[in-house]
Amino acid sequence: MRSSNHLIGVVNFFTFLLSIPILGGGIWLSGRANNTDCLKFLQWPLIVIGAAIMVVSLAGFAGACYRNTFLMRFYQFVMFLVIAALLGFIIFAYSVTDKGSGRPVMNRAYLDYYLQDYSGWLEERVADQSYWAKISSCIRDSKVCARTRRGVNGVAETADMFYNRRLSPVESGCCKPPTECGYTYVNETLWTAGGGLVGTNPDCTSWNNDQQQLCYSCNSCKAGVLASLKKSWRKVSVINIVVLIILVIFYVAGCAAYRNNKRIDNHEAYGETRMTKEQPSRIHI
Incomplete structure (x- = not known):
């Protein structure tokens, strides 16, 4: 016992x-x-x-x-x-x-993220406007994009240095425009339209250099959250x-x-049943 x-x-x-x-x-x-x-x-x-x-x-x-x-x-x-x-x-x-997963980009170490690659309950919940308003506000308040900025001796890193960085899904989806849009790098969170926009991705027009907006309203940002x-x-x-x-x-x-x-x-020995065979009584002559 x-x-x-x-x-x-x-x-x-x-x-x-x-x-x-x-x-x-x-x-x-x-x-x-x-x-x-x-x-x-x-x-x-x-x-x-x-x-x-x-x-x-x-x-x-x-x-x-x-x-x-x-x-x-x-x-x-x-x-x-x-x-x-x-x-x-x-x-x-x-x-x-x-x-869902990130898509590799030519000559980039980071991945790009697309909302159409995801589906199901979680994707619908993240994409819902009422929920996304809270999520994007939380990402903005977390300063995750501000933390992507790096410098060398006080000078912002070059485009090639940035392209060789392995960004997190949220950093890639929310803090920069999608690569296919053709924006020109200025610094980690500042990009200018160069050579005209490419493709029909709605995120190309959603990007904004305002540090309070960036790509927080982009589908790529939602996809980055899902990937994370x-x-x-x-x-x-x-x-x-x-x-x-x-x-x-x-x-x-x-x-x-x-x-x-x-x-x-219950006083029951292990491996034995609680019933025993009745012994025959002795016959006395």
């Missing part, structure tokens, strides 16, 4: 430790939202799941230490729901970020998959130990 309780306690302790990377992933996404992604509602399911695992693990640990049946049953029931929720979140994260979200969510999802597998193993081990405790409480 003691070994079973010890096993349950150890399982719950490691489950508690597993909640830390899940909670940390949600907090990291929250930091990304404040800096670049600006879709702050997306990290909350992960934070809630991580916090729930942490609380439930403590309940299971206490139940193992004090042999509290109610806490152990509560742990088993809620942990099953948490595992199902984490699995659902992983599936959801992959399903809404399964499409995809990159962030995929990183967190890889960690969550590993945690989910370990969590299921620990949960099964904890349930097995709990059942073993119940078997011992």
Whole structure:
């Protein structure tokens, strides 16, 4: 019985430790939202799941230490729901970020981003005007474009230096005009029309050298946000998959130990049935 309780306690302790990377992933996404992604509602399911695992693990640990049946049953029931929720979140994260990526540009190290490359629930939510007004305002307030400016001895970097930079999706989509528009580089966030605009991309006329506007109303900016979200969510999802597998193993081990405790409480030896063959009575002559 003691070994079973010890096993349950150890399982719950490691489950508690597993909640830390899940909670940390949600907090990291929250930091990304404040800096670049600006879709702050997306990290909350992960934070809630991580916090729930942490609380439930403590309940299971206490139940193992004090042999509290109610806490152990509560742990088993809620942990099953948490595992199902984490699995659902992983599936959801992959399903809404399964499409879209940046397009390579000739003689450029960075990629260009196009909204038509993305589709689905997340694309519709980002492209919605009411949501985009909040997202673009958040990106503007984060000063992400201002941070792209670099200088060498007080002089702005040259066009060739800028073209060889690996910009983030938000920097590429929101802080400069699309390459196909044919704008001439002045500095990182200042471009002039040169040689006439190329193509029919509506972003070509949406670009504005006003530092409060830039390409924040461009579809390329929306695509950059989607690409940034995809990159962030995929990183967190890889960690969550590993945690989910370990969590299921620990949960099964904890349930097995709990059942073993119940078997011992019922005075039932492991591997034997509770029915025994009736011995024939002796016949006395």
